[in-house]
Amino acid sequence: MEQYIEFIGNNAILSVIWLALVAMIVASWFKSKFSAIAQVNPQQLTLLVNRENGQVVDIRPAKEFNAGKIAGAVQLSAEKAKQSDFAGLEKYKTKPIILVCTTGMTASGIANTMHKAGFEHVYVLNGGMGSWQSAGLPITAGK
Incomplete structure (x- = not known):
């Protein structure tokens, strides 16, 4: 777990991009399921x-x-x-x-x-x- 925290601290931009991608995938899934x-x-x-x-x-x-x-x-x-x-x-x-x-x-x-x-x-x-x-x-x- 400490490695993840260290990675996020050292790579803030990559971490934000990763979270944004995950959020877009989840939003797309919900949109298609409940359309x-x-x-x-x-x-x-x-x-x-x-x-x-x-x-x-x-x-x-x-x-x-x-x-x-x-x-x-x-x-x-x-x-x-x-x-x-x-x-x-x-x-x-x-x-x-x-x-x-x-x-x-x-x-x-x-x-x-x-x-x-x-x-x-x-x-x-x-x-x-x-x-x-x-x-x-x-x-x-x-x-």
Whole structure:
């Protein structure tokens, strides 16, 4: 124990950095455990749409959306979503909404914004369109 105290005394900056890293890891773990936003895989997305009338909302740029989308998906630009402009989606406030982006990273932040705006059941497709296509599931032409 004395060695630890001596190390901390001699390496204060390293000790502070180490404590900060541990705190960030613990905070990240708690955030993921207690987040209101769930990640779903392609099969779970399909079940949400088919059994619970879920709506897929694609936040990829229009060019990517028009190149191929999940059947029934509606497009919402990430810029509008970041500004909490959810016009046209109010009718889905009580239904499951599954956000889809290219990799799943952008959708997580927007999902939190939607949840704060009153959308009750918001999900994110884990891995985005990449995971959908990797699972061999169909895509349709946009628009």
